Amino acid sequence: MTHRATALTASTAYPFLNEVGLGHRGAWMGKLGSLSGGGDFVFDPYELYRQKLVTGTSMVWIGTVGTGKSAGAKAFACRMCTLGVKVAVASDPKGEWVAPALAMGGTVISLAPSGANRLNPLDEGPRDSRLSDDEWVALVLSRRRLTLTAIIPSLIHRDISPREHTALDVALVAAIAAPAGETVTITDVYKQLTDTKDDQAREDGADIAHGLRRLVHGDLSGVFDGESTVKFDADSPFVVMDTSGFMGASATLLSVATTCVAAWLEAAVMDPAAGKRIVIYDEGWRMLRDEQMLLRMSEQWKLARQYGLCNLLIMHRITDLDMVGNAGSATRALAQGLLTDAEIRIVYRQEEDVLPATKEALGLTDAEVREVRSLAQGVGLWKIGKRPFIVRNYLTEDELETFKTSDRFEEIGSVTPAAADPTDTTGWTADPVEEEPNWDIEATGRHRIETPTAAAPRPFVAPPLLKPATGWEAAADEVSAAEEYREIELTGRRSEIIAAANRAKHADLTDDSFLQLATNCISPEIHSQTTSGAFCTQCGVFRPDEALIAS
Template structure:
């Protein structure tokens, strides 16, 4: 008997071969076919649009794939706008920098943060609404390059049609600069032979009438003599001294077509009898002599004392406001700061006619070593007037000091003189700060209203680098100077010559 055969069947299959696996494979084949058809359509369309559109990769739908467990979004992702301070954003975006002030104006150097060129011109920035006034402050320790920067701004501004006036150069550093640019220097002091008459009327404006001109000259002379008297006396004038001075000035102008200081002093010491008879002062000569005696002896210093020969006669030099640069060299005048301030008061009044001409164009007025000038109330008041009226005159004042604590040496803490000095600082829309001496950083930041980031930059500034606070914007600027400029602006020549002389055999 043959062996029996067993007939059996499959009781189970592998999962991938089951119904679910077959359904998944069919879905994959259908998806593949659909994708192929879409790609073919895209290739067909791309023939008319170019190969760049055809190579664009497929992306997922904005809300995810249309299938289970695809983590589809319920709605589009929307993030609210985020606001933060510049300190925080600087950490989030460390490679962003200020766009700069534009290319209009004088080229100064390089913006250390962005690496771009930095240009500056107060008239251009005022017209653009970035500055509220054209006045500037430049502060920095000795040897950090502030004088070189001031001279670069001055000489480069001449190419833009600006004129430069330096009403007081205590060290004579601007003489060579003025000569190089075709300007003129007026040197005062022993051995120069130059003399200025501060009572000269000065150049007359083209758009001013005869009566207005006479009144303007009289006011200017009266203000000058009052400032000189207060500087010499070290106090304000009394009412009777004002009367005596005004009477002496009026009599001098009436009797002499070219009034001078010696004539005014002589009338203070020896009033004329006809002055009281004509009703000019309402006092007899004896009363006028007694009231103006101290005042006369104080002003006599300008004509017979240590300033004899400078302001005691008609002018021997002319002031030409059309020159590109005019400087007043005071390096030969030695003595106290009060003496220098009195000389600058006379010189400023002599130049005032050109400074206050609104039709003379844009002009820089540079006060170098201003720490010596702001200590004198009379000169400080004249500077305040120029600061306040700078926009109407079309001038930009540049105040150069070593440190902001110099303002603390001006009068008492609660005095009007201290308030006036701080007012000059407040009226400077542009503040340039070079490296300060140790211990001055916090005080400088407090006075100028610097942020913590700006204050942190001050100790790290190198020679020729400065923090420029222009309006509400701040920059770290590296000043670039050519070899010829460095040779012309060098303020260390005497120190270098001294070393060479010692080393010479």
């Protein structure tokens, strides 16, 4: 008996069957899954826009820790860059985009507490010649207001009241009218709040002044309180805002710093004459911690369209946005809007518990959810408009080396400083000498598996960028950003262990081989043949992490 179905019915039943990719213009991202025809997957958001397949170029990339989002995004960014599209990384809290930027001949702007650089988040950026004087003034004012209202709640640990909004507005307008230097700074706004002759306004603005004080005289001083000492190089192919210097700070303050940095970069890239530019927010959830941060971002995304910008927001899971507002609230609608605005969604593996939310927020079909549940590393569901593609992202050896993040972050918090310098109170060793491991190489069929001789633990080299700055400690009751990341990464790993084991159906796995499976290798089968302590040439993992077993 032959079954007949319309193309529509067939594509619902077998959602990936009819897809043959998106043509040949753009960056090669990898191969389509066999369900999607197995061909090459070439992608360019601007091209999709030109072909009217999407109405905007905004992208969201979500996936559990270690699934390969950042690596995929780096491949996308670098490959687009070779096609002449510029890249700006607005948020890089781990400093992991520095190497790709340098590889592309780009520029890195590093911000750190007591660092050499200062950035004024209230900089107005290049003037948009299409706007009248009044329109331009209004746009700059609204951008500055959004930046201030986005950071203040974190600094005062609560929402801003209506009276405070007014006080802030009055202070901002007064500061703009009479800046101390070339342009208005946060110090100017702070001074207006504290020095105003209007007693009522001073009283109303007292708390927000206290909050801003942290940037002006407190532990964040010297970074965001004065005129910028760095310039945005509009001709640079790849600009990265590296904020990894804030890792020792509290998680909240890292969010504040990230928001300040992103606000500055956004003003700088909003130049209608600048051409195409991809703006990347890695670990983007950091900047969407509360309603005001979300509001700022959503306004920014609306504007971005007119400036040839392609925004890419990378986050772990959809529920990162649920922290904000209640179900059905205006805030939640804002969060939802940010997602629905993005017609290009890339979904990497998601944990079971967030699948229903992902399905709903991104409008996935049941068949798509089934796929997303068990995706391997580097493999994702690319949903472009309503069209789904399963794509395996391929990276070259050089790219893997340039993009790797695992070495830098795996061992945060579990560092035992060998032969520590007694004068060094940071707990990080200075440039320990990496011993050359001595491998006995044996070939086992398809994969080369190397077994380390003796149990010489590979010395961990503290990544210099993550060295917590001196004089920059999270307060006792605050979680440092580094600790927060460690927690997130470990949680991600644990779920990876279970998912990989389920996937491979290795009921007989020992704890050690579980860990091998948990190490993010895209080929679990390699690990399943790998005895404890062996080395996989594919992902470079060679021994179980004792700390992980213990936790």
